[in-house]
Amino acid sequence: MKIIATYNIKGGVGKTSTAVNLAYIAAENGYKTLVWDLDPQGASSYYFRVKPKIKGGSKKLIAGDRGLDGLIKATDFENLDLLPADFSFRNLDLVLDARKKPTQRLKKLLAPLAKEYDFIFLDCPPNISLLSESVFEASDILLSPIIPTTLSLRTLEQLKKYIKDSKLKHIQLIPFFSMADKRKKMHREIIESLAESHPDILETVIPYASDIERMGWERMPLGGYIKRGRSHDAYQALWQEIIRRTL
Amino acid sequence: MTAIPLHFELPENLTATKFLKKLAKKIEVEITSQQYTIKSFYDSFDWRLYGADIVCEFNHSRITSQLNLINRKTGELIAQEKMQDIPAFSKDFPKGRLKTLLEQKLEMRALLPICQLPYEAYCINILNKDRKIVLRLQIDEHEFLTNTINLLPLKGYEKATKSISYLMKNIFCLKPIDSTVINSALKQQKRKAKDYSSKLTIKLKPEMPADEASIVIYRHLLQAMKVNEAGTIADTDSEFLHDFRVAVRRTRSGFSQIKNTLPAEVISQHADFFAWLGQITGLTRDMDVYLLSYKNYQQALPLSLREDIAPLQAFLKQKQQAAQKELAKKLKSPEYIKQLMAWEHYLNQPLPKKSKESNAKMSIKALADQRIWKVYIRLLKEANAISESTPAEALHDLRKTCKKLRYLMEFFQNLYPADEIKSLLKALKGFQTVLGDFQDYEVQELKIKQFSEEMMDNKTPSNTLLAMGVLVQYLDSMRCAARKDFAKQFALFKQAENKAVFKKLFAHKA
Ligand SMILES: Nc1ncnc2c1ncn2[C@@H]1O[C@H](COP(=O)(O)OP(=O)(O)OP(=O)(O)O)[C@@H](O)[C@H]1O
Ligand SMILES: [Mg+2]
Numbered sequence: 042m043k044i045i046a047t048y049n050i051k052g053g054v055g056k057t058s059t060a061v062n063l064a065y066i067a068a069e070n071g072y073k074t075l076v077w078d079l080d081p082q083g084a085s086s087y088y089f090r091v092k093p094k095i096k097g098g099s100k101k102l103i104a105g106d107r108g109l110d111g112l113i114k115a116t117d118f119e120n121l122d123l124l125p126a127d128f129s130f131r132n133l134d135l136v137l138d139a140r141k142k143p144t145q146r147l148k149k150l151l152a153p154l155a156k157e158y159d160f161i162f163l164d165c166p167p168n169i170s171l172l173s174e175s176v177f178e179a180s181d182i183l184l185s186p187i188i189p190t191t192l193s194l195r196t197l198e199q200l201k202k203y204i205k206d207s208k209l210k211h212i213q214l215i216p217f218f219s220m221a222d223k224r225k226k227m228h229r230e231i232i233e234s235l236a237e238s239h240p241d242i243l244e245t246v247i248p249y250a251s252d253i254e255r256m257g258w259e260r261m262p263l264g265g266y267i268k269r270g271r272s273h274d275a276y277q278a279l280w281q282e283i284i285r286r287t288l
Numbered sequence: 289m290t291a292i293p294l295h296f297e298l299p300e301n302l303t304a305t306k307f308l309k310k311l312a313k314k315i316e317v318e319i320t321s322q323q324y325t326i327k328s329f330y331d332s333f334d335w336r337l338y339g340a341d342i343v344c345e346f347n348h349s350r351i352t353s354q355l356n357l358i359n360r361k362t363g364e365l366i367a368q369e370k371m372q373d374i375p376a377f378s379k380d381f382p383k384g385r386l387k388t389l390l391e392q393k394l395e396m397r398a399l400l401p402i403c404q405l406p407y408e409a410y411c412i413n414i415l416n417k418d419r420k421i422v423l424r425l426q427i428d429e430h431e432f433l434t435n436t437i438n439l440l441p442l443k444g445y446e447k448a449t450k451s452i453s454y455l456m457k458n459i460f461c462l463k464p465i466d467s468t469v470i471n472s473a474l475k476q477q478k479r480k481a482k483d484y485s486s487k488l489t490i491k492l493k494p495e496m497p498a499d500e501a502s503i504v505i506y507r508h509l510l511q512a513m514k515v516n517e518a519g520t521i522a523d524t525d526s527e528f529l530h531d532f533r534v535a536v537r538r539t540r541s542g543f544s545q546i547k548n549t550l551p552a553e554v555i556s557q558h559a560d561f562f563a564w565l566g567q568i569t570g571l572t573r574d575m576d577v578y579l580l581s582y583k584n585y586q587q588a589l590p591l592s593l594r595e596d597i598a599p600l601q602a603f604l605k606q607k608q609q610a611a612q613k614e615l616a617k618k619l620k621s622p623e624y625i626k627q628l629m630a631w632e633h634y635l636n637q638p639l640p641k642k643s644k645e646s647n648a649k650m651s652i653k654a655l656a657d658q659r660i661w662k663v664y665i666r667l668l669k670e671a672n673a674i675s676e677s678t679p680a681e682a683l684h685d686l687r688k689t690c691k692k693l694r695y696l697m698e699f700f701q702n703l704y705p706a707d708e709i710k711s712l713l714k715a716l717k718g719f720q721t722v723l724g725d726f727q728d729y730e731v732q733e734l735k736i737k738q739f740s741e742e743m744m745d746n747k748t749p750s751n752t753l754l755a756m757g758v759l760v761q762y763l764d765s766m767r768c769a770a771r772k773d774f775a776k777q778f779a780l781f782k783q784a785e786n787k788a789v790f791k792k793l794f795a796h797k798a
Contacts, residue, residue, distance in 0.1 A: 071369060071384060090420035114444030117413075117421045119368075122443060260418075 042155040043287065045162050046180040050196050052167035055186040055219035057084040058253055058263075059279075060164040063184075065262035066280045068121035072159035075113065075122045079133070079176070080166040083126035089116045090260050091125045098129030099136045105150050110157075118265070122158075134171045143171055148179040169203065177209050182287060186219030186247070189231040213287060217243035217279060243286075245279040248272065292453045293464035294363055298435040304410045304427040307437070307460075314455060317425075318413040323349040325409040329470050330355075330374060332397035333519060333528070335482045340393050342366065343468045346374055349409070357389060363438075363467030374399060377525070396580055398525035405473045406431060414452060422448035433472050436465065484515060486531045488538075488698045494653035498549040499639055501652035505542060505699050507635050509535045513628075520569075521616045526576040529615075533573055536565045541695040545659060548647040554634060561627040572615045575608035577728075578735070588762040589755055596751040597759070600736075603743055656700035661794040663693045671778050680730065683774070687723040690716065704793050712789055719781040722773050729767035736760050 045063075047056040060076055068074040078085040083093030095102060095112050102112070113122050137143040151161060165176055177183065185200065187193045197216055204214055216239075222228050235242055247253075252263065252272040259266045267273050298307055311317055330344040331337045337344050341360045347353065355374060357366040367386040375381055376398040378390035390399070408429040413421045424440040437456065441449040456462045474481060490508050492501050512535035519528030540562045543555050582601050586594050618624060647655055670686045694716055701709055740748075740756045 071382075073385075090418045092418075112444075115442035 042158055043160050044180045045182040045184055046165055046176045047184050048165045049185050050168055054188050057164050059186050060162040061085050061088050061262045062276045063280050064121060064162045065264045067160045068118055073120050075158045075161045077124040077163050078126035079163055080126055081128055081130035085164045086125040088256055088260055089123050091123050093126040095125055095127045098127050099133050103136045103146060108153055109150055137171045144174045144178045147175040151179055177212060180212055183212050183214045185216045187216050188220050189218050189228040218246040220249045221246045222249040243282050245282050247275050292450055294439040295465050295467050296437045296456050296462035297465045304429045316415055318415055320413055321411045323409050325349040325407055327405045329402040330399050331402050332394050334484055334486055336393050338481050343470050360468055396525055397527055403473050403477050423452055432476055491702055492652055494703055496652045498650045498652045498655045499643060499648040502546050502549045503635055509539045510632060521619050523612050529573055533569050536562055538695050541692055545692055545696055548645045558631050568615060568618050572611040575604055575611055578604050579608055585759055589758055593755040597755040599748050599752045653703050656703055657794045660696050664790055667693055683723060684727055687727055690720045708789050715781050715786050719777050722770055722777040726770040729763045733760055733763040
């Protein structure tokens, strides 16, 4: 089992779209896949038409007495399940903080699912918090979408430094460009210049596309309503590149 | 908690379309597809999947083909994979859940199509108010069987499953049925699941005259040969030949161990044929065994040599194929067919009322007691005479005696209380393993040496020969370990509890 967190300190960079669409592709390729919606906003739950509600809320969840299995919902797609968000996740930090080893908590909760799933995607809310620390401990891969602007690059450097300082050696940070707009000169230039200086950034670029924006209207992953085209191919290529890098 | 029924039968005159109309009046349904589908059931020849409560079905339609493994008892989907063709062997499946499961259950056995069932499949989604699927339904409209409706529950939506199941049972008054139609499909083709097993189950009555019982046993063994013949000739998998050989060996063992029941001249007339069968099948079986052991051979090598051994596999395959070809030719020869038919003809003849054979009219139970006890005592005597310095020959002879005892006990198994004879057979099997290992490692050691000499002539890389050298050393160490283990295994076998059961079952009349 591999745990992949889509993470960025910044909001609105494509974390949820990435988690949902890559999970869809993994499942389509025969891998048993789970998306865990950790964001109280419940965006990924929304995309799968699942109510953002779990019995007992964050307290019961983090206590972990009943395990996660009973909270999981099958999506409309084969091999693809969802652990929905809950509004109470907005105080997840507090709930975690009340426990003994808060940063180990998520990892512990996820361990029993190893038998069942090949990939687990953690869709995280933005910013660095106790929850994100817990996510870092649990994840094998930190997939970080970055919008090609100078500011986003600074946040990437911050994240790298944070991982280094926190001695999170088990984690593989994989950044890639998201919502890249070809018409914008700055986007093009940044992508070009960074290809050389930052070989760790994936070659695949997810373009800014109305197809992708439409997910909110369709309420399903891109692959559920589009079987070909630029956006579709970009996510496929992204998945292939990640697989090549990590397996 | 009783399980919620998920599978129902539609009444005879109710088509899928009519039923869907009725259903749509009650709940919101979305028909996603209607496809002519062919369901093919797969299993090994000896029903290993069915025996493990797994049904393997391949659903093939114009738009999709998928292999499913389903729990036969609960209907739960254990593994699935989209694929176009079904490989014969689990090792050739794409990596994943399905492969892992199949490898565990099937081992060396081929996955074969068992029977087919064409049907019209209607796939239906049941949606909630967010238009999220909460349950899937499938209606199968069969040509020859009654139509069925199947609920395919989704994790986390148990409530929906429960209420639709209730609707089917109590509002539409449908009859719940088994999760799989495999048994109905088999019945239609006049077959039954588990209609072949390599285990002997011969039904004998204790008071049956021994000559009559012998005929029953030989018929059984002949049947096993006939059933495995086609697979042996086609080399479908290595177990066909194995089971064929076992039937031959058992027959020969019968000739020598159930003596003086059938006329001596008849036995001697057919004994040569069975000896010949043993001989012509030997080489192919040996090669099969080496090929089956190949993975172990590889594992026994240090990592740096594991790739280098590959030419040995190619060499073995080539030899196996040559031997197999020869064997197939012989099993298709008029001579073989003639002899086999003669034996069958004899077994179908009525027995004479009187016989000059001394054991012919003895009750089979009495004869079985006598024979098993005698061979058991002989086995103990031979084994007791073995010390650490006894030459290998004596252990090989002892192995033969064990086999004789084993076959006798298997022939007559159902004349004795099942749990007691089973426990003795198990103990004997354990003891046989150490003797088998001892001899097999010795033979393999010699053979690998011999192969390396043969391979030396065809420009085999030196590292391959080196790897084979290491392998010989490994086999030698395993042989020594088996030899050392002998005393312990024999002690286990001859322990008082076993002896008491042997005595109780077989010795009271002697
Ligand atoms: N490649 C893209 N092209 C166009 N629109 C996109 C693209 N990726 C995401 N969006 C849109 O941008 C918005 C934010 O995307 P998304 O929710 O995936 O980001 P996020 O990082 O998860 O946001 P948050 O931090 O709020 O969780 C959404 O409305 C989404 O539809
Ligand atoms: Mg998000």
